[in-house]
Each structure stands twice: as structure tokens, then as C-alpha cells.
Amino acid sequence: MTRTTSASASTPAKTVLISGASIAGPALAYWLHRYGFVPTVVERAPELRTGGYKVDIRGTAIEVCRRMGILDEVRANSTDMRGGSYVDDAGRTIGELPAEIFGGRAEDDDEIMRGELARILHDRTRDDVEYLFDDSIAALAEDADGVDVTFESGPTRRFDLVVGADGMHSHTRRLVFGPEERYRRHLGAYISIFTAPNHLVLDRWETYHAAPGRLTCVYSSAGETDAKNLFVFASPEELPHDHRDTAAQKRLLADAFADGRWELPRLMRHAADADDFYFDAISLVEMDRWSKGRVVLLGDAAHCASPASGQGTGLALLGAYTLAGELAAARGDHRTAFAAYERVLRPGVERNQRMAESFVKELTVDRKWKIALRMFMVRTLPRTPWKNLIAKKIRDEIQAGAHAVPVKEYPAYGLPAGV
Ligand SMILES: Cc1cc2nc3c(=O)[nH]c(=O)nc-3n(C[C@H](O)[C@H](O)[C@H](O)COP(=O)(O)OP(=O)(O)OC[C@H]3O[C@@H](n4cnc5c(N)ncnc54)[C@H](O)[C@@H]3O)c2cc1C
Known part of the structure; x- marks a missing residue:
């Protein structure tokens, strides 16, 4: 195929192997293809992982979606949440909060299920990009001109560049930068999520229940x-557990939520049966550098801002846009491009990571009086004359993080997809 974008006219085609086909990986593949590079995506799962939870796309990440031509589809698949409420131990509503506070209904704040976004990105790229499912990088050997990649399925192939977009527990990071413990910092809490029947009959609504050191949220989206x-x-120390041992993780969750408040006994029974059970430490990934030689990290693999920031997806999209744009602008010179990518992204990433640290503490307040105070605010907020001011303050704080990474203009932007 002849590629005729301005980048490819003066840039020799660059082959790029991307590890991970969730958000960051396919988004990068989209932009690289558009600039005339030749991306290949390898994903460990046997097929596209479409499950998951709702994620926010806010601020400058919305502009990235617009430039990718997927914004309308993202909005058509919005969770369309109407709002949420806090309940007490007996299930009585303490107070309701509008969707604007939870996100999902404003011009600058979209919300979509992670799996839907992954599907949209995969659909956009599947005809132009080689996807290798059910495989993974087994070994990497870099020399001056490229990287020999041995796949777990057996073959060895050579690529110009390798990108690790394989999440918080990145395998690529471990292979190239060293053990995860060096880079992942536990934020003192665990998160778990699974699907179960909608027995609370929620319609685009989320119901919260708080207890000291714990928060439960049940929601059903459009x-x-x-x-x-x-x-x-909350768990100040990391709990020793095997990432692949789901039964042990279910026991840890059941132990933490064993006191039988609200709907917890029923929810724990559902947890035991769930086949999409997710459980992990809430963590930050902090690295001095996101690249080494011809290998670079992207998305959660480079800078996981924990689910608590609500910006992980946006940062993955912005990172993909920026990394591809810098590679195009540098005409494939990876040293220049990787350094520029970090310069553009890092300040915004760090800002969101600081926000994540404080949000995690908010999610797991450990004192009864703090929870009582929050419930008082939830109860009285809708009746206070300052409710719009308070809602605006919360939104402004979130939006400051969501606008912290700029959308740079790149020379090849606006050209038709890499044809
Ligand atoms: C419960 C929860 C709620 C969240 N809520 C929000 C939210 O509200 N807003 C928000 O913005 N973000 C949220 N996030 C974070 C968001 O999901 C991530 O930041 C985002 O998905 C990052 O995308 P990524 O592509 O970098 O990594 P991931 O989505 O983690 O994808 C990594 C991919 O790499 C694959 N992979 C792993 N190992 C290998 C390997 N060895 N070889 C090949 N492939 C591999 C995985 O299968 C996966 O497909 C939430 C996360 C969780 C867990």
C-alpha cells in the first residue's frame, strides 16, 4: 500500500509493535496509521476485552475524540446517567445528587463503558492495523536499528519501535525497565467491580453506601x-494476593465487607458467582522516564493515575495522540519524539496523580464523624442556596485536571487517514 500523508512522504515507514489492545494501544494505532507508520497490536486476551466499567472522557481528551472522528459514536454510547443517591444501612435515601456532579451529562464531560470505547477504537482501526490476539511479547532484543521481538506463540519479528500500552501491571515495563515494585505505589485502598443482576432496578442511576474505610456503589447505565x-x-498495607487467583480475591473482598450492612450480604453472594470479577490495589505508576532506547510506555503502563483520578482514559487518549504526533513531527526520530512526548504530557499527568491521591482518601474516609458530615452535606445540598456554587467548585477541580494536558497541533493533522 502506498501512503501519501505528508509525514510519510519524507519519513521512511516505521514499524511499531504496540502491546495492549484496550484504550491507549488502539488509539495510538489509529494515529500512527494516519501518519503513515505501520502499527501492529499484540493483545494477551484471546479477543477484544469488551467488559468493564464506566469511564470518563473529559476536557482535552474530548478534542482528541473529535479529531479521531469518534466523538459522535462515543456520545451515542454514553452511559447517560441521570444522577445518584447515598443510602443508609436500611437502604433509605439520604440525599440525591445530580448527574453533573457524578459526570456524564455535560458538554465537556462524557462517560462511556470502557468496553464500548475499546470496541469503537478497534472498529476504527481493525481494517488498517494488524491485531494479534492471544499472544504476548516473550522477549525483546534491541540493537542500533531496531528491536527483535520474540512472541510467546513462537515467531520472532523485527520492529523499529515497541510501545508498552499494556496497563498498570505492564509486562513490557517489567521486561525493559525492571520489576513492577520499583514503579507502582499503593495508595492505601483496593477496588473491586463485577456485574450482577440489577435487583435494585436502577435506571441510569448510581446508589452509594459509605461505612468507615469503605464505599460501595451499585449502578446501571443506559x-x-x-x-x-x-x-x-482502605488497606494501608498491600494484601498479599496472586493476581490470577480470583477465588482468593473474592475472599479478601468478602472479609472487608462482612458486616452485613445494607445490601452487602446479597452483593457478596453475587461476587462469589461473578465471572467478570475485577480486583486490584489502587495504585499510581511513577517513572522518571517513559522510554528506554526504542521502547516507550503509554497510558496506565507509563503513568497509571489510578481509577480515582477519573482521568486514566483521557490520559491514555491524549498520550496516544501526542506520541504519534511527535513521531510524525520528528519524522520517525524516536529520540526526539519520545522526549517531546514526555514534555507535553508529564505536567498534566502529575497534576492528575496528585488529584488521585486526595480522591482515594475521600473515597475511604475512616472516621464515623467524617461520614456523618458528608451525609449531612448530601442531605442538605439540594436545599442550600449555594448548591450551584458547590457543584461548580467540584466540577472546576475535576475540569482543571481534565484540561491539564494540551492538544498540540501536529503538521500532518487534518490529512485523510493513511492512504
Ligand atoms: C474499576 C475501574 C474504574 C475506572 N474508572 C475510570 C474512570 O471513571 N475514568 C477514567 O478515565 N478511567 C477510569 N479507569 C481507568 C481506566 O480504565 C484506565 O486508565 C484506562 O483503561 C487505561 O487504558 P490503557 O489502554 O492504558 O490500559 P488498560 O485499559 O489497562 O489496558 C491494557 C491492555 O493490555 C493488555 N495486556 C496486559 N498484559 C499484556 C501482555 N503481556 N501482552 C499483551 N497485552 C497485554 C490487557 O489485556 C489490556 O487489554 C478505571 C479503571 C478501573 C479498574
Whole structure:
């Protein structure tokens, strides 16, 4: 195929292997292809992982979606949440909060299920990009001109560049930069989420229950017949557990939520049966550098800002846009491009990571009086004359993080897809 974008006219085609086909990986593949590079995506899962939870796309990440031509589809698949409420131990509503506070209904704040976004990105790229499912990088050997990649399935192939977009527990990071413990910092809490029948009959609504050191949220979004059940609990120390041992993780969750308040006994029974059970430490990934030689990290692999920031997806999209744009602008000179990518992204990433640290503490307040104070505010907020001011303050804080990474203009932007 002849590629005729301005980048490709003066840039020799660059082959790029991307590890991970969730958000960051396919978004990068989209932009690289558009600039005339030749991306290949390898994904460990046997097929596209479409499950998950709702994620926010805010601020400058919305502009990236617009430039990718997917914004209308993202909006058509919005969770369309109407709002949420806090309930007490007996399930009585303490107070309701509008969707604007939870996100999902404003011009500058979209919300979509992670799996839907992954599907949209995969659909956009599948005809132009080689996807290798059910495989993974086994070994990397870099020399002056490229990287020999041995796949777990056996073959060795050579690429100009390798990108690790394989999430918080990045395998690429481990292979190239060293053990995860060097870069992942536990933020003192765990998160779990799974799907179960919508027995609370929620319609685009989220219901919260708080107890000292714990928060439960049950929600059902547009088009979903089931409910998502999300749990956060404080644990200053990391709990020793095997990432692949789901049964042990279910026991840890059951232990943390064992006191039988509200709907917890029923939810724990559903947890035991769930086949999409997710459980992990809420963590930051902090690295001095995101690249080494011809290998660079992207999205959560480079800078996980924990689910608590609500910006992980946006940062993954912005990172993909920036990394591809810098590679195009540098005409494939990876040293120049990788350094510029970090310069553009890092300040915004760090800002969101600081926000994540404080949000995690908010999610797991450990004192009864602090929870009582919050419930008082939830109860009285809708009746206070300052409710719009308070809602605006919360939104302004979130939006400051969401606008912290700029959308740079790149020379090849606006050209037709890499044809
Ligand atoms: C419960 C929860 C709620 C969240 N809520 C929000 C939110 O409200 N807003 C928000 O913006 N973000 C949220 N996030 C974070 C968001 O999901 C991530 O920041 C985002 O998905 C990052 O995308 P990524 O592509 O970098 O990594 P990931 O989505 O983690 O994808 C990594 C991919 O790499 C693959 N992979 C792993 N290992 C290998 C390997 N060895 N070889 C090949 N492939 C591999 C995985 O299968 C996966 O497909 C939430 C996360 C969780 C867990």
C-alpha cells in the first residue's frame, strides 16, 4: 500500500509493535496509521476485552475524540446517567445528587463503558492495523536499528519501535525497565467491580453506601440490563494476593465487607458467582522516564493515575495522540519524539496523580464523624442556596485536571487517514 500523508512522504515507514489492545494501544494505532507508520497490536486476551466499567472522557481528551472522528459514536454510547443517591444501612435515601456532579451529562464531560470505547477504537482501526490476539511479547532484543521481538506463540519479528500500552501491571515495563515494585505505589485502598443482576432496578442511576474505610456503589447505565457493583476499601498495607487467583480475591473482598450492612450480604453472594470479577490495589505508576532506547510506555503502563483520578482514559487518549504526533513531527526520530512526548504530557499527568491521591482518601474516609458530615452535606445540598456554587467548585477541580494536558497541533493533522 502506498501512503501519501505528508509525514510519510519524507519519513521512511516505521514499524511499531504496540502491546495492549484496550484504550491507549488502539488509539495510538489509529494515529500512527494516519501518519503513515505501520502499527501492529499484540493483545494477551484471546479477543477484544469488551467488559468493564464506566469511564470518563473529559476536557482535552474530548478534542482528541473529535479529531479521531469518534466523538459522535462515543456520545451515542454514553452511559447517560441521570444522577445518584447515598443510602443508609436500611437502604433509605439520604440525599440525591445530580448527574453533573457524578459526570456524564455535560458538554465537556462524557462517560462511556470502557468496553464500548475499546470496541469503537478497534472498529476504527481493525481494517488498517494488524491485531494479534492471544499472544504476548516473550522477549525483546534491541540493537542500533531496531528491536527483535520474540512472541510467546513462537515467531520472532523485527520492529523499529515497541510501545508498552499494556496497563498498570505492564509486562513490557517489567521486561525493559525492571520489576513492577520499583514503579507502582499503593495508595492505601483496593477496588473491586463485577456485574450482577440489577435487583435494585436502577435506571441510569448510581446508589452509594459509605461505612468507615469503605464505599460501595451499585449502578446501571443506559442500555445495560445488569448492574455494576463497585467496592472500594482502605488497606494501608498491600494484601498479599496472586493476581490470577480470583477465588482468593473474592475472599479478601468478602472479609472487608462482612458486616452485613445494607445490601452487602446479597452483593457478596453475587461476587462469589461473578465471572467478570475485577480486583486490584489502587495504585499510581511513577517513572522518571517513559522510554528506554526504542521502547516507550503509554497510558496506565507509563503513568497509571489510578481509577480515582477519573482521568486514566483521557490520559491514555491524549498520550496516544501526542506520541504519534511527535513521531510524525520528528519524522520517525524516536529520540526526539519520545522526549517531546514526555514534555507535553508529564505536567498534566502529575497534576492528575496528585488529584488521585486526595480522591482515594475521600473515597475511604475512616472516621464515623467524617461520614456523618458528608451525609449531612448530601442531605442538605439540594436545599442550600449555594448548591450551584458547590457543584461548580467540584466540577472546576475535576475540569482543571481534565484540561491539564494540551492538544498540540501536529503538521500532518487534518490529512485523510493513511492512504
Ligand atoms: C474499576 C475501574 C474504574 C475506572 N474508572 C475510570 C474512570 O471513571 N475514568 C477514567 O478515565 N478511567 C477510569 N479507569 C481507568 C481506566 O480504565 C484506565 O486508565 C484506562 O483503561 C487505561 O487504558 P490503557 O489502554 O492504558 O490500559 P488498560 O485499559 O489497562 O489496558 C491494557 C491492555 O493490555 C493488555 N495486556 C496486559 N498484559 C499484556 C501482555 N503481556 N501482552 C499483551 N497485552 C497485554 C490487557 O489485556 C489490556 O487489554 C478505571 C479503571 C478501573 C479498574
